[in-house]
Amino acid sequence: MAETATLQGAPPQQRQRSRGLSEKKLAFTMVSPSMLLIALVAAYPILYGIWLSLHEYSVRVAGLSRWAGLSNYTEALGNSEFWSAMGTTLVFTAVSVTLEFLLGLAMAMAMHAAFRGQGLLRTVILIPWSLLTVVTGFMWRSIFESPQGLVNTLLGTDTVWLGQKPHALIVIIIADVWKTAPFMALLILAGLQTIPGEIYEAAKVDGAKSWQRFTKITMPLLVPAILVALIFRTLDALRIFDLPYVLTKGANGTNTLSLLSQQTFAENRIYGLGSAYAILTFITVMIVAFLYIRTVGGNIRGIAED
Amino acid sequence: MATAATTQAGAGAGAKPTTSKKTDTGPKTPWWMWLCVVAIVFYCLFPFYWLINLSLKTGADLSNNALVPPNPSLANYKAIFRNDDFVRALGNSVWVAGWTTVLAITIGSFCAYALARLRFKGKFFILGLVLAITTFPGIAIAAPLFKLWSNIGLFDTLTGLIIPDLTFALPLAIFILVSFFKEIPKDLEEAALVDGATYFQAFRKVVVPLAAPGMATAAILVFIGAWNEFLFAITLTSTPQARTVPAAIAFFTGATTFEVPIGTITAASVVISIPLIAMVLLFQKRIVAGLTAGAVKG
Numbered sequence: 001m002a003e004t005a006t007l008q009g010a011p012p013q014q015r016q017r018s019r020g021l022s023e024k025k026l027a028f029t030m031v032s033p034s035m036l037l038i039a040l041v042a043a044y045p046i047l048y049g050i051w052l053s054l055h056e057y058s059v060r061v062a063g064l065s066r067w068a069g070l071s072n073y074t075e076a077l078g079n080s081e082f083w084s085a086m087g088t089t090l091v092f093t094a095v096s097v098t099l100e101f102l103l104g105l106a107m108a109m110a111m112h113a114a115f116r117g118q119g120l121l122r123t124v125i126l127i128p129w130s131l132l133t134v135v136t137g138f139m140w141r142s143i144f145e146s147p148q149g150l151v152n153t154l155l156g157t158d159t160v161w162l163g164q165k166p167h168a169l170i171v172i173i174i175a176d177v178w179k180t181a182p183f184m185a186l187l188i189l190a191g192l193q194t195i196p197g198e199i200y201e202a203a204k205v206d207g208a209k210s211w212q213r214f215t216k217i218t219m220p221l222l223v224p225a226i227l228v229a230l231i232f233r234t235l236d237a238l239r240i241f242d243l244p245y246v247l248t249k250g251a252n253g254t255n256t257l258s259l260l261s262q263q264t265f266a267e268n269r270i271y272g273l274g275s276a277y278a279i280l281t282f283i284t285v286m287i288v289a290f291l292y293i294r295t296v297g298g299n300i301r302g303i304a305e306d
Numbered sequence: 307m308a309t310a311a312t313t314q315a316g317a318g319a320g321a322k323p324t325t326s327k328k329t330d331t332g333p334k335t336p337w338w339m340w341l342c343v344v345a346i347v348f349y350c351l352f353p354f355y356w357l358i359n360l361s362l363k364t365g366a367d368l369s370n371n372a373l374v375p376p377n378p379s380l381a382n383y384k385a386i387f388r389n390d391d392f393v394r395a396l397g398n399s400v401w402v403a404g405w406t407t408v409l410a411i412t413i414g415s416f417c418a419y420a421l422a423r424l425r426f427k428g429k430f431f432i433l434g435l436v437l438a439i440t441t442f443p444g445i446a447i448a449a450p451l452f453k454l455w456s457n458i459g460l461f462d463t464l465t466g467l468i469i470p471d472l473t474f475a476l477p478l479a480i481f482i483l484v485s486f487f488k489e490i491p492k493d494l495e496e497a498a499l500v501d502g503a504t505y506f507q508a509f510r511k512v513v514v515p516l517a518a519p520g521m522a523t524a525a526i527l528v529f530i531g532a533w534n535e536f537l538f539a540i541t542l543t544s545t546p547q548a549r550t551v552p553a554a555i556a557f558f559t560g561a562t563t564f565e566v567p568i569g570t571i572t573a574a575s576v577v578i579s580i581p582l583i584a585m586v587l588l589f590q591k592r593i594v595a596g597l598t599a600g601a602v603k604g
Binding site: 134148183279289 | 342353354417424443451472575583590593
């Protein structure tokens with residue numbers, strides 16, 4: 001088959017003309033609907049958001065606005081609320097992504113090694129992932145409810161979990177880790193399964209201890225899968241909104257960048273400052289994404305080429 | 307041999323690396339492995355079990371922390387289906403997630419095919435752009451749309467939710483579809499081209515039927531994403547008219563100030579989770595393939 005293709009398709013440049021659209025024109029036609037839609041639903045709103053963030057809007061008279069330059073940004077950056085939301089977001093991201101990764105790695109290893117029950121594990125591990133984030137929030141809220149929630153009963157305490165400072169954020173982190181560690185496990189497991197067993201056999205013959213096999217074979221070969229999983233989880237965690245909204249509405253040191261912005265423009269109707277918060281959140285995410293992609297840029301190029 | 311290798315890999319990762327036995331006869335699972343299995347199952351299922359448990363309790367039982375409801379009742383379920391706002395929200399969710407999926411898959415599959423198969427300039431740029439958008443924080447779209455939708459009358463409408471949902475659904479669909487299209491052997495298309503088919507015919511008659519499972523996977527993942535969407539649903543709506551289920555449940559709490567209606571919230575949570583869990587269990591293999599398509603290839 002391949003042979004005939006190369007034989008008959010010898011002058012491909014000429015044949016393409018008689019074939020309706022040329023490859024380039026077809027590519028253009030097929031790509032443009034998506035590009036137009038992306039311009040409409042992603043690029044335009046973001047540009048409009050930047051425009052909004054450079055204006056000041058009257059609270060009393062609807063539609064009245066004036067050019068404000070960068071004053072919304074200077075106000076945002078001089079605002080302790082903003083920096084506390086930034087701190088909360090970064091702490092939440094660092095802690096939850098680290099825990100998710102470690103727990104996910106352990107789960108993936110266990111699943112990979114289990115002979116029996118692997119099918120069962122693969123099924124149940126999808127359940128936390130498939131629950132809605134809002135549902136996850138309510139679920140953990142009912143578990144940590146005070147004074148008579150499950151956790152307080154088990155511990156024999158009457159801690160107000162969601163009503164004080166480090167505790168509320170801890171509950172949010174627990175909820176997030178619970179939901180996404182299994183997802184991480186699935187990604188890592190898929191990576192594990194691409195490692196050929198022969199490599200371990202060879203290492204065993206050469207006298208490698210099991211810990212050595214883990215650090216010298218498993219981990220290096222898993223790095224690509226792990227990095228991609230970590231990027232997506234980190235960028236996802238940086239925009240966290242649902243869990244703090246449902247669990248605390250941002251009270252007690254749980255206000256994140258997205259939540260602060262949403263409250264400012266949607267609840268308090270301060271469009272200019274709210275948009276500035278949104279754009280600053282966007283910039284924060286982009287900086288982290290850029291740092292990540294610099295490290296693993298080759299992976300993406302690999303997908304783009306062949 | 308493969309099984310022996312996996313034992314060793316697992317043993318290396320497990321709690322006690324030293325317990326790895328030499329040349330086991332057949333697949334014999336060590337006791338600590340069972341412990342791991344039980345722990346993972348408990349981890350994944352218990353919180354959800356607790357949610358179901360609460361949803362079957364009423365009145366004072368809701369705070370007694372009994373592992374099994376002492377007086378199980380379906381009263382909470384009856385209550386939510388009598389709640390017009392909730393029933394309406396279910397319909398809204400199906401409509402919004404359904405249209406988002408159809409549009410994202412249809413439009414995205416063309417783009418994904420071009421990215422996976424055709425040679426043209428700017429391919430890397432487009433793929434990078436698509437990937438970048440999946441990482442955008444939704445808030446950067448929600449803030450301007452809140453103002454824009456009020457100006458042009460799309461605020462608190464279902465269309466006003468489908469459009470921003472597409473912002474994330476389309477790149478996700480493209481990304482998953484590219485990896486599936488690449489898996490289809492090129493020979494078949496080349497044969498079609500040799501037989502005189504145009505590129506577009508090769509796409510429509512050869513690639514699309516072969517890519518159907520991949521497209522189904524992408525559709526499931528996009529649907530789940532849209533069904534789960536909360537930020538736009540809460541920000542761009544103000545009445546039950548356009549609220550989807552996640553937003554509607556969040557407003558159950560607002561109804562009573564002093565007492566959280568935990569019974570009805572948990573019942574509603576169970577009801578909206580069931581279609582997703584059913585879908586996930588039914589298409590388990592495909593979903594895992596779709597989720598890992600991008601990651602493992604990398």
